[in-house]
Amino acid sequence: MDPLTTFVLIGALVVAAAWLAPRLRLPAPLVQLLLGLLVGLLPQVRSIHLPSDAVLVLFLPALLFWEALMTPLREVRRDLRVILLLSTLLVVATTFGTAGIGVALGWGWLPALVLGAALAPTDATAVGALARALPHRNVIQLRAESLVNDGTALVIYTIVIGLAASGAHYSGWEITGLVGLAYGGGAAVGLLAGLLGTFVLRRLTDPLLHNAALVLVPFASFLAAEQIHASGVIAVVIAGLYLSRTGPRSGTPQSRQQRDGFWTLATSTLNGALFVLIGIEAQSAMRSVPLASIPMLLVLCVLIWIAILLIRFGFQMITTWGIRLVDRSPAQRQKRMTHRARVVSTVAGFRGAISLAVALAVPADMPGRAEIIFVATGVIILTILAQGMLLPAVIRWARFEPDTMVAAEFTRAHRAALLSAIHASPGLAREIDVPEHVRERVVEEYRDRLERIGAAPEPGRSTRRDLDHDYAALSLALVDHTREVVIRLRNHGAISDATLHRLQTRLDRDALHLTPASAERHD
Structure with missing residues (x-):
């Protein structure tokens, strides 16, 4: 079997096994090994070493x-x-x-x-x-x-x-x-x-x-x-x-x-x-x-x-x-x-x-x-x-x-880092000459994040964490809508592919930032 055919065959088996594994409730390596055993029965594959x-x-x-x-x-x-x-x-x-x-x-x-x-x-x-x-x-x-x-x-x-x-x-x-x-x-x-x-x-x-x-x-x-x-x-x-x-x-x-x-x-x-x-x-x-x-x-x-x-x-x-x-x-x-x-x-x-x-x-x-x-x-x-x-x-x-252990360490480290950032904000703002109202806005965002860390839900009441997930879910939906608008503009000839790529890269960064919080909402 020639190298290109071998490459395509093995790549296809890797992808097929990764797709099958969750449906069979088996680890992907097991499915990959089994597919390799089955394909190895074919005479055309016997030359692969x-x-x-x-x-x-x-x-x-x-x-x-x-x-x-x-x-x-x-x-x-x-x-x-x-x-x-x-x-x-x-x-x-x-x-x-x-x-x-x-x-x-x-x-x-x-x-x-x-x-x-x-x-x-x-x-x-x-x-x-x-x-x-x-x-x-x-x-x-x-x-x-x-x-x-x-x-x-x-x-x-x-x-x-x-x-x-x-x-x-x-x-x-x-x-x-x-x-x-x-x-x-x-x-x-x-x-x-x-x-x-x-x-x-x-x-x-x-x-x-x-x-x-x-x-x-x-x-x-x-x-x-x-x-x-x-x-x-x-x-x-x-x-x-x-x-x-x-x-x-x-x-x-x-x-x-x-x-x-x-x-x-x-x-x-x-x-x-x-x-x-x-x-x-x-x-x-x-x-x-x-x-x-x-x-x-x-x-x-x-x-x-x-x-x-x-x-x-x-x-x-x-x-x-x-x-x-x-x-x-x-x-x-x-x-x-x-x-x-x-x-x-x-x-x-x-x-x-x-x-x-x-x-x-x-x-x-x-x-x-x-x-x-x-x-x-x-x-x-x-x-x-x-x-x-x-x-x-x-x-x-x-x-x-x-x-x-890992989750507890993450929470402690995140809390310590946010507290340190809040305390350091006045000095950093003076150092880079940022107006006070901008510093207060940024610090308020950090305080919101700090309050959301480890927040425990109360019966019948939405926590700040829940609101954060709702905010992320809506923001993600708006990003998806914006992406569809930009693609339609490209399809109608209003913008070029280069413009589409630049806008989509920016939208993808926003989506990656929002996806974890949105996903937690549905866990």
Whole structure:
């Protein structure tokens, strides 16, 4: 199938799945994967293959960068000890546990370890797409773990492939050096990319230039890290985390609005394409192994999938007991999670793009490559389909407390910012020479907003919040009417398309400002 046809087909499947998902009451990634599996049955689609370089060079830097950019560092620091344990030692334990099952069923240690390294890390994009219903803290912990554990898995993979290719022997110091270079070198490159990115972005006021430079950051950091044989994944994550701190002081409102729109569209499209391609790749993997070996390989998929869940849950229990033995401080007690929360974390440990990319990157001349790809693809599908469909029920069973932290913080921050603005208004008005009646008008608007924050409705009486929603709904209806008038003027030849575009841009800004308040009115 030619590239253009492939592009159109995958794009159509991504859009169709996004449209079907809410109607089927299923997460979009599940529907995308299922559509990929169905389309993979067509003979014309069998020629589509997912190159490992495309995942590692095109998909991962963009997806991981946006995940890191949207990951709050405060929450990461709070659970840093657990995140580091899960993203390093758990990856090692999962690799060897998975490899042990393969060896028990007749595999050699080297292909079994390659398979283990591929399936050890959880996938940040799958977690972000499928675990959104979790409380804020749990989601952040899972995302942070998924952002870091890819580096550990890729180091293990590099060592095993080196052993398989040349029979080289790695001493303990050499392995330590590889790990140190992967993490230390990747972190250093990522930090440098974040510093240079901040320096450049703060000097670019044009929204297009600003966002074009931002798009270059993840790919440049990934490339620079790979050039020194460090972890490109770690470099991208560190650059994203750094820019998440410095980004709010760079750019303009237009560039930030453009950034959010672009990255939301790009990452959701790339995510969807990955899930569709995983489904298509499953058909290719099935055709690449001897027919007689498929039943045993399917059994191996199920056994490894169960083992991954058991290892993850057992590791969390052991590390929890260990931390409680060495740290009994009150601060640590406040961080404790219930056993039910650990079950949720176990079920939410999805495998995805990085696992498939590692499996596909196995050298073509390595014995057992086809079987590695088959089993890796099968386990990925099991985690996404089975765990993805099971997760909502497990979340309900876990009986999490209502997650009001983010909403409460928003209210406190909004109130503090408005109060500070009101108090600062006299000095600012004098500084920029604004008449007093203008200042009073602006301050009155701020006081209205302050009064509406957290307003509680009284029986039989409309609150200021209700009036605000009514005001927004009417204003939005008037904006829509105005837009129709402008379009009719263009259609009758009274104004040009350029004039229409300028007026519509202004009306769209008004509509975006009004839409959230209007939508709340109908919630």
